[in-house]
Amino acid sequence: MNLHAIRAIYLFEMARTWRTLLQSIASPVISTSLYFVVFGSAIGSRMVEIDGISYGAFIIPGLIMLMLLNESISNASFGIYMPRFSGTIYEVLSAPVSYVEIVTGYVGAAASKSIILGLLILATARLFVDFHIAHPVWMVAFLVLTAVTFSLFGFIIGVWADGFEKLQIIPMMIVTPLTFLGGTFYSINMLPPVWQTITLFNPVVYLISGFRWSFYGVADVNVGLSLGMTVLFMVLCVGVIHWIFKTGYRLKN
Amino acid sequence: MDTVISVRNLNKTYDSGFQALKHLDLDIRKGEIFALLGPNGAGKTTLISIICGIVRPSAGTVLAGGFDIQHQYRAARGKIGLVPQELTTDAFETVWATVTFSRGLFGKPRDPAHIERILKDLSLWDKRNDKIMALSGGMKRRVMIAKALSHEPEILFLDEPTAGVDVELRRDMWQLVEQLRDRGVTIILTTHYIQEAEELADRIGVINHGRLVLVDEKNALMQKLGxxxxxxxxxxxxxxxxxxxxxxxxxxxxxxxxxxxxxxxxxxxxxxxxxxxxxxxxxxxxxxxxxxxSSLEDIFVHLVHESRPDETAPGRESA
Missing domain, CATH: 3.30.70 (Alpha-Beta Plaits)
Structure with missing residues (x-):
């Protein structure tokens, strides 16, 4: 194991985060705060409780997930896309590193950054809404698992993309709609029966439901199923990355 | 003489169908300066890229420092430093950070003293805290060399090291190459400037249409074909x-x-x-x-002219 290489990639990527601290940390925190102001405080006070939880508190897990997915994908995809775009990828490819080490470095840094962000948003939420976390260990577990899984997904997008617009298209066209329709702002029990069934095909439902369970002990779907779906998606991403490095797809001729 | 790189029957066909290398055999000796000459598209960069692990070979084997570049890539790549032709650098990093990164990437523990020595050797010490994008083209070229030397490689590839650099930098570069050779580093350089090969190289290989047309001692070559x-x-x-x-x-x-x-x-x-x-x-x-x-240039032009793509004679090694 080339630990020096993992450390080098990880620190190099994290340095990018600290250098762009304002857009890395401040902008997601500010935009999430706006959600809390609008949906939590302003509108939330007029909403009925869902499953015995105030609306402001109800949306916290979903909003953290919304940010976590977007940030994980964009950090990881940008992290690997930039060296491909600038050409500095030659160095990584010519270094004595295995693909596991490359992925660990890039995905580890992207996931770390979004976990820090998730925790920051959680702390910010505390300023607006009163809540307590029922299963803190599971909460952290879901946070880490989701950050890693979607950073892996972002890594795939970063390898696949051959332009900046492609880098944006998957998060914008697929992930954001799925998150909004995945129960960030509502419980899927509030939907008509047909839509409840359709919604179950949305993988983000399982993430948000599981994460919300770790907060309040209530879930739309079984928590074991949530965990299983998340792990399944992670295994899928690992499989695709394995294939990428095996065939050299978009990395090596 | 010890062989440090051994290329056997190397073939590369790109997805487009372009055959960049055809049954190429080459031995590089330990400690020598080897100049690889050839016109554009001859296969110089493909050859280097395969040895360094950036491009996959279609067939054939390469040993670097005795290690197979595919099956023992860790050991093989650890011995190699590469300065590619294109000026590809990070933009927002400092010189110090990017060179430190390279050393770590190649699996070496941190060694600020070594990085300091390299930066001083390359006249980059004053610029160590500057962002790379603020540097001139020549300075960026030095940064790329510093990155390649950061992990103390035994074999250094310089792909067109002096393309587009001014006369002074070119002279500095030549001096550096001599210094590295004195320290026992094997250097393989490709160049368009035949004067450069004439000045620096111990041996010269001419590659054209993916074949090695000739490999010989520089002096013997000049005498034989001069x-x-x-x-x-x-x-x-x-x-x-x-x-x-x-x-x-x-x-x-x-x-x-x-x-x-x-x-x-x-x-x-x-x-x-x-x-x-x-x-x-x-x-x-x-x-x-x-x-x-006749200069090396005449010899080169003559050889390249002679080796048409339809010619089927395999590359001969006369050294």
Whole structure:
């Protein structure tokens, strides 16, 4: 194991985060705060409780997930896309590193950054809404698992993309709609029966439901199923990355 | 002599169908400076990229430092440093950060003293805290060399190291190459500047259309293929070379005003004096004479011209 290489990639990527601290940390925190102001405080006070939880508190897990997915994908995809775009990828490819080490470095840094962000948003939420976390260990577990899984997904997008617009298209066209329709702002029990069934095909439902369970002990779907779906998606991403490095797809001729 | 890189029957066909390398064999000796010459698209960069692990070979094997570059890539790549042709650097990082990153990437523990030495050697020490995007092209080139040297490689590839750099930097670069050789680093460089190969290289390989056309000691090459020519400017044009002189290696220019006599540079007797006497005997008057020695460039142009793509002869190694 080339630990020096993992450390080098990880620190190099994290340095990018600290250098762009304002857009890395401040902008997601500010935009999430706006959600809390609008949906939590302003509108939330007029909403009925869902499953015995105030609306402001109800949306916290979903909003953290919304940010976590977007940030994980964009950090990881940008992290690997930039060296491909600038050409500095030659160095990584010519270094004595295995693909596991490359992925660990890039995905580890992207996931770390979004976990820090998730925790920051959680702390910010505390300023607006009163809540307590029922299963803190599971909460952290879901946070880490989701950050890693979607950073892996972002890594795939970063390898696949051959332009900046492609880098944006998957998060914008697929992930954001799925998150909004995945129960960030509502419980899927509030939907008509047909839509409840359709919604179950949305993988983000399982993430948000599981994460919300770790907060309040209530879930739309079984928590074991949530965990299983998340792990399944992670295994899928690992499989695709394995294939990428095996065939050299978009990395090596 | 120890072989540090051994290339056997290397083939590369790109997805587009372009065959960049054809059955290439090459041995690089430990501690030498090897210059790889060839026109654009000859396969120089493909060859280097395969050895360094950036491009996959279609067939064949490469050993670097005795390790197979595919199956023992960790050991093989750890010995190699690469300075690619394109100026590809990070933009927002400092010189220090990017060079430190390279060392770690190649699996070496941190060693600020070593990085400091490299940066000082390359006149980058004053710029260590500057962002790379603020540097000039020449400085960026130095940064790329610093990155390649950060993990103390035994083998250094320089792909067109002096393309587009000014004269002063080129001289610095040559000096650095000499220094590295003195420390025992094997250096393989590709270049368009034949003067560079003539100045630096111990051995020269010429590659064209994916084949190694020739590999030889520089001095032997210059001697073997070096020719001298005597150009005789005639007072009056000739339609053809007179019968009496047909035995000599002479050629007549199209306008009939110049005779070129080719002779071997190594011969004691150049044959100039008898030629001039014979010219006089045949009543050919001349106005001017000049001799010319072929440079590596002539040899190169000649070789590249000779090795057409349809030619099927395999690359020969005469060293």
């Amino acid at each position: 020719k001298r020519e005597l150009h005789v400017q005639l007072a009056a044009p000739l339609t053809c070379i007179p019968e009496a002189l047909s035995a000599l290696p002479l050629s007549l220019s199209e306008d009939g005003l110049e005779i070129t006599f080719t002779f071997d540079a190594r011969d004691e007797q150049s044959g100039i004096a008898p030629l001039l006497r014979q010219l006089e005997d045949n009543g050919i008057e001349f106005r001017d004479l000049r001799t010319r020695e």
